[in-house]
Amino acid sequence: MTTTTAAGQQTPAPLTARDFKGKVDPDWCPGCGDFGVLNSLQRSCAELGLRPHEILVVSGIGCSSNLPGYINAYGMHTLHGRALAVATGAKMANHRLHVIATGGDGDGYGIGGNHFTHTARRNVDLTYVVMNNQIYGLTTGQISPTSRDGMKTKSTPFGSVEMPINPITSAIMNGATYVARGYSGDIRHLTELIKGGIQHRGFALIDVFSPCVTFNHDNGHPFFKDRVTKLEDEGHDPTDWKTACEKAMLWGDTIYTGLFLQVGSQESLDAREPVLDDGPVARSPLGLTEEQAQGIIRRMM
Amino acid sequence: MGPAKYDLAIGIGGEAGQGIATPGDILARIFVRRGLHLNTYNAYQSIIRGGHIFLTVRISDEPIYTHGDQLDLLLCLNQDTMNRHLNLMGDGSRVVFNADSITPGEVNPGAHLCPIPVAELTQSRNRLVQNTVAVGVVASLMGLDFQVLEDSLRLRFQRQGEAIMTENVNVARAGFDYAQDNFEPFAESLPEPAKPLGVWAGNDAIAMGAAAAGVKFYAAYPMSPSSGILHWMALNARQLGIMVRQVEDEIGVANMVIGAAATGTRAMCGTSGGGFALMTEAVGSAGMMEIPAVFVNVQRAGPSTGVPTKTEQGDLWQALGASQGDFERFVVAPKDALDAYNTIPELFNLVDEGQCPGIVISDLLISEGRFSFDPDDVDMHPPIDRGQLITEHSAANGYQRYLDTETGISPRAVPGTEGYVHVAATDEHDEDGVLISDEFTHPHKRRQMVEKRARKFLHVAKAVAPPQLEGPADADVTLIGWGSTYGVIKEAIEQLADKGVTANQLPVKWLIPLNGDAIAETLSGTKRTIIVENNYSGQFARYLRSESGFAADGHIRKYDGEPFMPHHIVNGVMEQLADKTEIYVPYQEVIV
Numbered sequence: 001m002t003t004t005t006a007a008g009q010q011t012p013a014p015l016t017a018r019d020f021k022g023k024v025d026p027d028w029c030p031g032c033g034d035f036g037v038l039n040s041l042q043r044s045c046a047e048l049g050l051r052p053h054e055i056l057v058v059s060g061i062g063c064s065s066n067l068p069g070y071i072n073a074y075g076m077h078t079l080h081g082r083a084l085a086v087a088t089g090a091k092m093a094n095h096r097l098h099v100i101a102t103g104g105d106g107d108g109y110g111i112g113g114n115h116f117t118h119t120a121r122r123n124v125d126l127t128y129v130v131m132n133n134q135i136y137g138l139t140t141g142q143i144s145p146t147s148r149d150g151m152k153t154k155s156t157p158f159g160s161v162e163m164p165i166n167p168i169t170s171a172i173m174n175g176a177t178y179v180a181r182g183y184s185g186d187i188r189h190l191t192e193l194i195k196g197g198i199q200h201r202g203f204a205l206i207d208v209f210s211p212c213v214t215f216n217h218d219n220g221h222p223f224f225k226d227r228v229t230k231l232e233d234e235g236h237d238p239t240d241w242k243t244a245c246e247k248a249m250l251w252g253d254t255i256y257t258g259l260f261l262q263v264g265s266q267e268s269l270d271a272r273e274p275v276l277d278d279g280p281v282a283r284s285p286l287g288l289t290e291e292q293a294q295g296i297i298r299r300m301m
Numbered sequence: 302m303g304p305a306k307y308d309l310a311i312g313i314g315g316e317a318g319q320g321i322a323t324p325g326d327i328l329a330r331i332f333v334r335r336g337l338h339l340n341t342y343n344a345y346q347s348i349i350r351g352g353h354i355f356l357t358v359r360i361s362d363e364p365i366y367t368h369g370d371q372l373d374l375l376l377c378l379n380q381d382t383m384n385r386h387l388n389l390m391g392d393g394s395r396v397v398f399n400a401d402s403i404t405p406g407e408v409n410p411g412a413h414l415c416p417i418p419v420a421e422l423t424q425s426r427n428r429l430v431q432n433t434v435a436v437g438v439v440a441s442l443m444g445l446d447f448q449v450l451e452d453s454l455r456l457r458f459q460r461q462g463e464a465i466m467t468e469n470v471n472v473a474r475a476g477f478d479y480a481q482d483n484f485e486p487f488a489e490s491l492p493e494p495a496k497p498l499g500v501w502a503g504n505d506a507i508a509m510g511a512a513a514a515g516v517k518f519y520a521a522y523p524m525s526p527s528s529g530i531l532h533w534m535a536l537n538a539r540q541l542g543i544m545v546r547q548v549e550d551e552i553g554v555a556n557m558v559i560g561a562a563a564t565g566t567r568a569m570c571g572t573s574g575g576g577f578a579l580m581t582e583a584v585g586s587a588g589m590m591e592i593p594a595v596f597v598n599v600q601r602a603g604p605s606t607g608v609p610t611k612t613e614q615g616d617l618w619q620a621l622g623a624s625q626g627d628f629e630r631f632v633v634a635p636k637d638a639l640d641a642y643n644t645i646p647e648l649f650n651l652v653d654e655g656q657c658p659g660i661v662i663s664d665l666l667i668s669e670g671r672f673s674f675d676p677d678d679v680d681m682h683p684p685i686d687r688g689q690l691i692t693e694h695s696a697a698n699g700y701q702r703y704l705d706t707e708t709g710i711s712p713r714a715v716p717g718t719e720g721y722v723h724v725a726a727t728d729e730h731d732e733d734g735v736l737i738s739d740e741f742t743h744p745h746k747r748r749q750m751v752e753k754r755a756r757k758f759l760h761v762a763k764a765v766a767p768p769q770l771e772g773p774a775d776a777d778v779t780l781i782g783w784g785s786t787y788g789v790i791k792e793a794i795e796q797l798a799d800k801g802v803t804a805n806q807l808p809v810k811w812l813i814p815l816n817g818d819a820i821a822e823t824l825s826g827t828k829r830t831i832i833v834e835n836n837y838s839g840q841f842a843r844y845l846r847s848e849s850g851f852a853a854d855g856h857i858r859k860y861d862g863e864p865f866m867p868h869h870i871v872n873g874v875m876e877q878l879a880d881k882t883e884i885y886v887p888y889q890e891v892i893v
Contacts, residue, residue: 023733023735024735027739051719052722053694053716053717053718053719053720053721053722054717056716058560061727066736066739068724068726069724069726069735069736072722073722074716074717074722074723074724075723075724075725075726076560076563076590076724076725076726077724077725077726077727077728077736078556078559078560078586078590078727079556079582079583079586079727082552082553082556082583082586085548085552085553085556085557085560086556086557086559086560086563087560088546088553088557088560089518089520089556089557089558089559089560089561089562089563089568090560090561090563090564090716091560092518092544092546092557092561093517093518093544093560093561093562093564093566093568094564094565094566094716094717096717097564097716097717114549114550114552114553115549115553117549118548118549118553273544274539275538275539275542275543275544275545276544278542280564281517281518281542281543281544281561281566282517282561282564282565282566282715282717283692284517284542285515286514286515286517286567286685286687287513287515287682287685288512288513288541288681288682292512292540292541293513293681293682295540296509296512296537296681297499297676297679297681300499300500300501300505300509300674300676301333301334301497301498301499301676
């Protein structure tokens with residue numbers, strides 16, 4: 001459907017979240033936190049006026065990584081842990097795409113941990129939404145890199161003796177320029193955080209408490225709903241990284257959600273790359289010009 | 302009959318950090334500018350200072366395919382070089398060394414010692430000037446005009462300032478004059494200057510081939526002996542509009558390349574065996590998502606970290622079996638630098654049409670060797686065929702990314718194109734791209750998709766012709782090699798002719814598709830077959846047998862880290878013709 005402007009130009013009609021519904025319905029367990037994340041992401045795309053063909057959603061492997069199949073956008077459902085690497089390649093080849101990476105805590109902070117560190121430091125202009133349920137769900141319940149000390153799972157029947165990673169402080173230390181935490185039980189708030197991440201020019205992490213109702217009985221909605229406290233309500237300054245780290249470390253009666261840090265001064269990788277001055281390499285003509293060809297040969301003589 | 306071919310080999314030895322590359326580079330540049338053919342091989346170790354480095358520079362007025370069998374001139378930059386190599390210097394050879402610090406050992410009859418009193422000639426405290434003095438001596442022995450050397454030195458040192466440039470010219474002059482007065486030059490004079498040639502390493506050729514093919518995305522993690530491709534790409538990236546990325550590991554490299562390729566960009570990565578091991582899961586994902594991408598494996602001696610600076614053809618089966626599951630890929634092993642250049646655009650056209658991964662198997666010998674090339678032989682504008690690629694917007698509905706067609710090829714739309722939104726998944730999927738792996742698996746659809754991908758590959762692979770015999774069809778011996786053994790077999794065949802043995806060669810370049818039946822047919826008319834390969838277990842021999850049922854009469858194998866020299870193959874053929882052995886393993890005389 002299109003509308004015609006006064007100037008006679010046809011512009012596409014605004015899309016709603018419903019227009020971003022994918023070909024199939026999610027196969028997540030009833031009550032899974034990921035439904036709220038998908039809903040927020042679809043709303044974000046609609047509210048920002050994005051078109052499905054301009055978006056590429058890249059995921060790895062895990063329950064949450066099935067998300068690209070459930071959203072009306074270009075998608076890549078890639079190998080376990082490799083979403084950020086694939087997304088970086090796609091973004092640097094065609095930086096006009098809105099590239100959104102989605103996945104879980106095991107995928108992103110465990111097997112994909114190396115890419116997480118380096119994608120953050122490079123400040124690749126990606127939006128990375130991690131559905132953090134503190135458990136491996138698709139493999140039927142083992143500890144993940146964010147599982148709490150002492151947690152009992154199938155792989156830790158006597159309780160985990162490892163400390164969890166803190167995605168927020170890790171991302172800040174690694175150089176991410178937009179670091180937020182959301183809760184899938186608060187779709188309105190999460191939508192604002194994701195929209196902010198998509199609009200941010202640089203690497204945006206939105207770590208989302210997305211409870212696994214089947215395998216993680218320690219950190220379900222009852223655990224989070226009375227603890228989560230919005231940073232915005234306390235007047236947190238997202239340019240203050242030290243306070244951001246302090247607040248990200250809190251894990252008790254109060255657990256903060258919201259935008260911890262946003263750095264505006266660091267250019268994203270595509271902006272720093274002179275090769276992209278003439279537009280995306282994905283759209284540049286393939287062969288060599290005569291001048292380029294002669295230059296190459298001259299330098300080899 | 303015309304005059305005998307001019308053929309001279311220089312060996313330069315010293316330790317890492319002594320500046321061996323500089324005299325080697327100066328001489329190489331002088332030779333190719335004169336139109337001489339050049340083939341160099343650098344034997345070195347994984348060390349930045351110390352160890353033993355030995356650079357062989359062979360030149361001729363006719364095309365040459367190896368660094369040769371023997372040295373005519375040995376330039377010793379340290380005592381170790383003298384100790385290791387003097388015994389290999391034969392009648393008529395020259396041995397140049399700094400008499401202040403190096404003492405010769407026992408000399409073979411007819412070899413000429415050329416000691417240089419470096420301190421007396423230079424009065425310099427700079428240790429590196431001995432190299433330039435030596436270059437002056439070599440120029441004199443070879444009968445070069447000093448002016449040619451001076452011009453070359455000025456060009457080489459101009460960036461380092463007037464003082465350094467002048468010092469180098471002066472000490473080269475001192476060495477040149479001293480040699481004129483004291484040493485007998487080679488009897489054979491240098492050929493008259495001819496059309497200038499260029500010089501490249503195999504890695505340069507691979508990178509240039511990629512640039513000509515329209516590669517706009519290159520990623521790598523540094524790894525010997527493949528890093529030369531990364532260096533060329535990085536240096537030329539801005540001029541050619543190529544996105545070049547050094548990535549945190551090879552897993553990231555391969556997946557980044559697949560992400561770039563998914564947007565419709567021609568994308569490539571390079572590594573060696575260890576890095577390729579990390580890439581293998583991604584190779585399979587390119588197969589499953591039907592994304593064309595090229596992976597270059599520059600082999601070094603393995604397994605594991607192996608011998609990082611030595612050559613081998615030990616990764617054939619790694620390439621054939623890279624990644625879990627049953628899927629289609631092209632695998633190609635270029636036979637020399639120019640062939641590597643031509644292979645990259647050819648492979649990109651195939652993988653674009655077949656929407657599948659392609660693997661290039663090179664090795665240290667051709668990737669790090671430096672060779673002359675005639676710029677007229679290099680087609681900088683090879684044909685580019687993207688296959689069925691959709692980049693224009695459409696209002697049509699119902700696009701199926703993995704549509705099952707007669708050929709198995711599904712038109713490929715890329716992200717950013719309106720009207721073709723879809724998901725590419727590493728899980729099995731139906732024609733729509735919807736997963737059939739989790740919620741509802743579907744055996745019939747699974748079978749359909751497996752067969753679609755296989756049919757697609759067979760359709761595209763038909764374009765690859767089987768290898769052809771080179772040389773007389775009724776030869777006494779047929780030598781079969783793959784990849785980089787092409788040149789050394791070619792020269793061995795010339796030498797065998799001198800011994801009255803006629804031989805021909807079947808050079809195999811395409812490993813997948815191999816065309817095994819056609820090879821068996823070709824070989825059915827031969828008299829005696831010997832497979833030559835740079836590994837222990839006969840990886841190619843076993844693969845050929847599995848694909849064609851053909852078993853060779855004999856084998857020549859080498860797995861000591863050093864490449865074959867022509868006489869190694871000649872000796873192996875003679876021993877096998879005398880029925881002394883079925884598997885001949887040559888002895889490596891040059892200890893480096």
